[in-house]
Amino acid sequence: MSVPLYQAKAEFFRMLGHPVRIRVLELLQDGPAPVRDLLAAIGVEPPSLSQQLATLRRSGIVTATREGSTVVYALAGGDVADLMKAARRILTDVLTGQHELLAELREDEVTAR
Numbered sequence: 001m002s003v004p005l006y007q008a009k010a011e012f013f014r015m016l017g018h019p020v021r022i023r024v025l026e027l028l029q030d031g032p033a034p035v036r037d038l039l040a041a042i043g044v045e046p047p048s049l050s051q052q053l054a055t056l057r058r059s060g061i062v063t064a065t066r067e068g069s070t071v072v073y074a075l076a077g078g079d080v081a082d083l084m085k086a087a088r089r090i091l092t093d094v095l096t097g098q099h100e101l102l103a104e105l106r107e108d109e110v111t112a113r
Helices: 005-016 019-028 035-042 046-059 078-112
Strands: 062-067 070-075
Touching: 005 019, 005 046, 019 035, 019 046, 019 062, 019 070, 019 078, 035 046, 035 070, 046 062, 046 070, 070 078
Parallel strands: none
Antiparallel strands: 062 070
16 A cells, blocks of 8 residues: 555655754755754764764765765755745745744734824
């Protein structure tokens, strides 16, 4: 029995649902990066980053290549970068709407006094 598409999408978004994984994907939008650079930029313990990178690798949205003793991670495709950009646009729109609503509420509060 195959998994319905909506369920597969939900599992995909659940996989993305960790701040370290999102940060890794954001950093990799600028191009491949060795683990040491990811560690420096994110500031988590190596075992924690390793666990999150393994999850991203298993999902197929990042790739890992070994260059000597260094492991370099990269986005598996441009669609992931597009998804991260779309998420930023959506979040910006949502927060802008909330900010506008807050301003209206504050204005109403002042005029009600």
